[in-house]
Amino acid sequence: MSGTWRTKFLWIILVGFIFAIPLVAGSYVISVMCFIAMFGGLAVGMGLLLEQAGIFSLAHPTWFGLGAYVSGGLAVRGIAPPWLGSIIGAVFVGLVSYVIGAPLLRLKGYYLACATFGLLIIVEISLAQLGSLTGGHEGLMGIPPFSVGNFVLETDRHYYYLSWALCLACLWFLYNLMGSRMGRAVKSFSDSEVAASSMGVNVPRLKLKVFILTAMMASLIGSVYTFYLRFTQPGIFGFPLLVELVTMVIIGGGKTLYGPLLGAFVVMWLRELIHMYLGGLLPRTSAEVDAIFFGLLIIVILIFMPGGLAGWIDRFVYGGRRVRGRPQS
Amino acid sequence: MSFFSQVVQYTLSGLTAGSIYAVIGICWSLVYLITKVLNFTTGEFVMLGGMLTWGFHSAGFGLLPSLLLAVACAILIAIILERVAIRPVRYPSEMTYMMITVAAASVIKGVVLLVWGSETRTIEPFFGTEVIHLFGATMTSQVLCVFGLLVIVTVGLSLFLNRTLFGKALRASSINLTGASLMGINISRFRLLCFGLAGSLAGITGIVITPITFTGYSIGMLTGLKGLVAAIVGGWTMTGTTAAALILGLLEGICAGFVSAGLKDVLALLVMILFLIVRTMKFASRLGRDAR
Numbered sequence: 001m002s003g004t005w006r007t008k009f010l011w012i013i014l015v016g017f018i019f020a021i022p023l024v025a026g027s028y029v030i031s032v033m034c035f036i037a038m039f040g041g042l043a044v045g046m047g048l049l050l051e052q053a054g055i056f057s058l059a060h061p062t063w064f065g066l067g068a069y070v071s072g073g074l075a076v077r078g079i080a081p082p083w084l085g086s087i088i089g090a091v092f093v094g095l096v097s098y099v100i101g102a103p104l105l106r107l108k109g110y111y112l113a114c115a116t117f118g119l120l121i122i123v124e125i126s127l128a129q130l131g132s133l134t135g136g137h138e139g140l141m142g143i144p145p146f147s148v149g150n151f152v153l154e155t156d157r158h159y160y161y162l163s164w165a166l167c168l169a170c171l172w173f174l175y176n177l178m179g180s181r182m183g184r185a186v187k188s189f190s191d192s193e194v195a196a197s198s199m200g201v202n203v204p205r206l207k208l209k210v211f212i213l214t215a216m217m218a219s220l221i222g223s224v225y226t227f228y229l230r231f232t233q234p235g236i237f238g239f240p241l242l243v244e245l246v247t248m249v250i251i252g253g254g255k256t257l258y259g260p261l262l263g264a265f266v267v268m269w270l271r272e273l274i275h276m277y278l279g280g281l282l283p284r285t286s287a288e289v290d291a292i293f294f295g296l297l298i299i300v301i302l303i304f305m306p307g308g309l310a311g312w313i314d315r316f317v318y319g320g321r322r323v324r325g326r327p328q329s
Numbered sequence: 330m331s332f333f334s335q336v337v338q339y340t341l342s343g344l345t346a347g348s349i350y351a352v353i354g355i356c357w358s359l360v361y362l363i364t365k366v367l368n369f370t371t372g373e374f375v376m377l378g379g380m381l382t383w384g385f386h387s388a389g390f391g392l393l394p395s396l397l398l399a400v401a402c403a404i405l406i407a408i409i410l411e412r413v414a415i416r417p418v419r420y421p422s423e424m425t426y427m428m429i430t431v432a433a434a435s436v437i438k439g440v441v442l443l444v445w446g447s448e449t450r451t452i453e454p455f456f457g458t459e460v461i462h463l464f465g466a467t468m469t470s471q472v473l474c475v476f477g478l479l480v481i482v483t484v485g486l487s488l489f490l491n492r493t494l495f496g497k498a499l500r501a502s503s504i505n506l507t508g509a510s511l512m513g514i515n516i517s518r519f520r521l522l523c524f525g526l527a528g529s530l531a532g533i534t535g536i537v538i539t540p541i542t543f544t545g546y547s548i549g550m551l552t553g554l555k556g557l558v559a560a561i562v563g564g565w566t567m568t569g570t571t572a573a574a575l576i577l578g579l580l581e582g583i584c585a586g587f588v589s590a591g592l593k594d595v596l597a598l599l600v601m602i603l604f605l606i607v608r609t610m611k612f613a614s615r616l617g618r619d620a621r
Contacts, residue, residue, distance in 0.1 A: 129592060
């Protein structure tokens with residue numbers, strides 16, 4: 001990778017910045033930044049799937065939700081401590097995504113999207129219907145806070161560091177992955193599967209690997225999310241979250257890895273601004289009302305700025321020599 | 330109620346649901362075949378039809394004028410959607426189209442929630458509230474309207490597509506878009522027509538089902554998805570879609586009656602996923618054998 005010193009420098013700045021925010025900011029900013037870390041981590045995985053690997057999977061909120069439910073459910077019943085529950089959740093989601101992904105990833109384009117969208121709705125309805133196991137529509141209540149041994153994470157600040165550590169670890173891992181042989185293979189099959197497989201890339205297997213990897217990351221983030229909120233509801237992991245994640249990926253620009261994180265930052269603060277300034281004008285505020293703004297934003301960005309913010313930044317940085325953000329038609 | 334009349338009852342409700350899915354599925358395939366856009370707003374137009382009719386009706390219009398106004402509004406919104414959101418995309422890919430329509434669906438849903446709130450609404454049945462008895466089962470006259478709608482839509486569309494020059498041009502452009510435009514067919518006008526037609530059909534469906542199933546801001550997505558299931562399983566053709574939708578409706582009616590009403594929504598989506606998987610398995614094994 002060329003320009004390693006610049007990459008290292010940017011990483012140091014990013015980590016230092018993230019580390020420094022809680023030292024100066026209030027609890028409101030910290031809690032919003034907490035959500036940015038979680039949804040940003042999710043969006044990075046989804047952007048990788050959608051735009052870099054070309055796997056048109058919409059089931060990302062499902063993995064997030066399943067991870068949250070497994071670790072939350074185990075912790076509520078006292079079966080496993082939260083840290084172990086998170087790992088069990090990730091393993092469980094890995095297995096489920098293997099079983100589901102193996103047949104589903106043979107589909108392409110619209111059909112894969114429809115099947116995974118169906119999966120999203122099925123899981124949402126099933127979580128609401130299986131009342132004895134998941135608490136039904138009300139969801140799981142009374143989830144204990146995250147703890148390792150005797151150390152209990154209680155304040156927003158603790159969760160801030162936990163969620164950002166997880167998010168940046170995912171980002172760093174994916175950066176290294178996409179720079180490796182496997183990452184280049186992933187990029188190659190998103191352009192042309194035939195060309196990639198003629199070069200010796202085992203496309204179905206690699207697709208499945210990427211799918212399971214991002215699903216497990218989403219599940220880990222979901223566990224942290226549920227221990228932060230201390231409750232889960234089936235409605236959280238449904239269609240509104242999907243629209244939100246897609247907005248993050250598109251605003252940020254999924255052709256780069258940092259784009260979705262940037263998108264998450266923009267979307268979450270935009271939502272706070274909407275709630276702050278338009279909260280009095282709108283008769284109600286809910287995820288569906290936010291979706292109006294996000295939906296309009298998706299349409300506008302896709303029409304006028306298909307590369308997203310990251311594509312725009314790339315064009316600025318590389319002076320038009322290397323426009324990475326633009327989707328191929 | 331005896332077992333037989335129970336079966337008749339569930340069959341009737343299943344067929345009603347099936348006819349609804351059939352018309353919605355035809356809306357999906359109308360747009361998909363010509364424009365290759367998977368229009369996720371279809372379900373929202375079903376919702377819009379019912380909600381707009383309710384809105385006009387409660388604003389003091391009669392039932393028929395508010396019905397016509399609602400359909401006109403649905404057509405207008407569909408045309409605006411095509412012109413403003415789908416036409417200007419610079420690098421059209423399946424993903425871009427799908428995201429735009431999903432986004433547009435959430436915008437429509439959110440606006441309806443803002444304007445009319447989250448309560449469920451209904452309008453009165455078109456031909457009174459008489460109940461028809463059939464083998465111990467009961468159905469309202471509105472159910473007959475739903476069946477009538479399916480018959481009118483399928484017969485009307487097949488006459489239009491097979492007998493008129495315009496319809497033949499439409500079929501030609503669904504088979505080969507480039508070839509059709511080389512023959513002097515104005516594709517851009519057809520895109521608009523398809524969106525408008527699908528929007529109006531979905532809107533009419535929404536109006537006809539409102540007295541039976543009621544309507545609310547959130548019904549669009551699931552209803553629309555079931556239409557999509559029918560269209561995919563039916564292979565995007567009108568006969569196939571109708572047959573698939575009726576079978577799907579029957580399955581759902583029987584599942585709701587004898588197993589669990591809450592899980593009937595899962596059934597349609599499971600059917601779609603299983604169908605898609607089975608289809609690829611068939612293809613994959615054939616391709617694999619050819620390669621060896």
